[in-house]
Amino acid sequence: MSAFIWQLLYISVFQAIRLGYSGSPSNRKMRCCQTFLKGWNNVMSLLSICATDYKNLNFYSTPLELKSLNILVGPNGSGKSNLMGLLNFLYLSVSQNSEATSGFAYACDYLGGTHLLSFNTKRPGKVSLKYEFGGIEETRNKPIYLGFKLLVSQSSNRIELCEDYLYSPIIGDVDEPFYYYKFHDQSVGSGVFSISKPHQGSKFERISDLPVDSLGLLSIDERIQEDEEVRELLLKSSIYAVRKHLLQEIKGWRFYNANNMNSQKIRNAEPKISSTSLNTYLSETGENLAAVLEQLSAESLDFEERFNEAFKQLFPMTRRIRATRAGLLNLTLEWSIKGIDEVFYLRDMSDGSVRMLCWAVILLSPKLPSLLVIDEPELGIHVAWMKILAGWIHYAAQRTKVIISTHSPDLLDCFTDRSDSVISLNLRADGWVSLDRIQEEQFKARLQEGWELGDLYRVGDPSIGGWPW
Known part of the structure; x- marks a missing residue:
């Protein structure tokens, strides 16, 4: 990566710390449109x-x-992946099928x-x-x-x-x-x-x-x-x-695991131009990122504007980011920056930037899946961007059902006002796991002292779990 891009990243991180999610103009705009998003839970959903x-x-x-929003916390081996597997079992059983094996098998x-x-x-x-x-x-x-x-x-x-x-x-x-x-x-x-x-x-x-x-x-x-x-x-x-x-x-359910998203492969991927619905959703690996961005932007000018405003939260000097041709039949992403004539591409971006692009396409999309499950979205993301990521998660949860698994106290900090959405998985002495939706009353005094949810997680407060000892 060029020295300029490193300098831009350095500047933008501190811009993100200063602005935060709640103070940025694009998120005030998001909050203004929340009234149009209510009522989604009147449609069919998993209860x-x-x-x-x-x-x-x-x-x-x-x-x-x-x-509408469910955040799973707990130590490794506590059963977060098993819980998400219960959902994946049903999805795979009805979605995967071939002549060799049934979806159930x-x-x-x-x-x-x-x-x-x-x-x-x-x-x-x-x-x-x-x-x-x-x-x-x-x-x-x-x-x-x-x-x-x-x-x-x-x-x-x-x-x-x-x-x-x-x-x-x-x-x-x-x-x-x-x-x-x-x-x-x-x-x-x-x-x-x-x-x-x-x-x-x-x-x-x-x-x-x-x-x-x-x-x-x-x-x-x-x-x-x-x-x-x-x-x-x-x-x-x-x-x-x-x-x-x-x-x-x-x-209509979709599952994402940050460990399955290889930033290098996403940067080098040049998905083919497609007029079908294959690129409505980002794939599990994220390698159709450019194709999904192009399709969603073509279908919705509001999304294209929202996506660019979201990326400006990460890099305020951004003028525009869009899908563009890479040859006759392939696509990549083009990144234009204010005051610079040179255009940068997806291959010029850092791992964290690529991951955030993926989450933006998933969480800000006007075509959300009926259930969105994301395992450890914080992987590879700078601490300063957690507030922005949390804002996108909030926005998605207003329009569909979202399940997030995380080990990040920094991400949990951003959900202090949604503590009732957190489910703590705790290993019991008999080997089973208890699923405990945390109760704010248990730590209300600390919140009044200025503590945040992630602070309780950091010190191993038993009311929120997260520590194996």
Whole structure:
């Protein structure tokens, strides 16, 4: 990197310290448009999750309720990745598919195979998972529950579904819900599905030859293709519409891990120009950064302006940053600076700058995923930029559901006024992990003394956790 760029970075860091997130003009502009962002939680979203005997997690009786913003803290090995894996399991099960393996089998292998079963549970053993969703019109906005039991047998390394159900407490209570379908519970490979609508009572049709390596949301679709009689029954019921909404929601989730983003590869990447929707979201590796920026900027002038204002928070001397051609069919990023005729490119930027560009594209996008999960976004980011990054996270959480995992007390400082969003994962003596949403009352006196959330994390305050001793 040239000496000029290093000097510019040095100056901009201190500019960021002076301005901070809350005082910059672009963020005042962001706050002005917040009134247009309220009400997103009226659409379908994930409300809670629970699990039994999944790795070191055992919280089925007390589901983890998800807010618009959820910040996971805890020492290495406490279960933050396992918790995010519960979400990734469902996403991969319905999104990944090939002729060689089902999405369910891929998800199980990707997340640990038979090690999904807790070390506290002997084989044969079962892993129970349940996901609560809200905002489906067909259920009259009552919650809907999607649940599974996974069987890990004594001898085989294969994981199979031994229960798969979808229900809603539309009629009666949770103890007597309306089931859209229930598969494998009485005999493996068979089950029942409702042929009536929720308010009309329960009328079930039996179905057989169900695969044990595919979720019911998908196997129902397979049966529709194979059996005309089943198709007619399903189309008359409400399962088909509810299933469609669920699949659309789950397939809309996105997962990012800062460790998977190689800044050098992103700098050198020159993604192809594309007119398709492939570049709506940044890839997990971030290598389509220029293509996503070009597509979003072409679709929304507001986004292009917002993105440039955000980058000026990092480098106030920036005039403009945009996607530009690198040859006939490829793209890169072009960086123009006030008072300098020379144009700089993505390859001229530091690792931290590249990472911040990725987070800006993800968090400021007008097309956010229905669930955004980010693991350790602070990696490689200068402390002075944490306030800016936190501001972008706040902005995204006003428009969709966000889950962040962090080890950074500097990032936590920026969420002192959102302490109810922090979930502390604490290792217990029995090997399980407790999921404790922190209570401000426990450290209110310290906050009044001028402490911030990250300060409590730094000193190992037991009310927020984060230390392995």
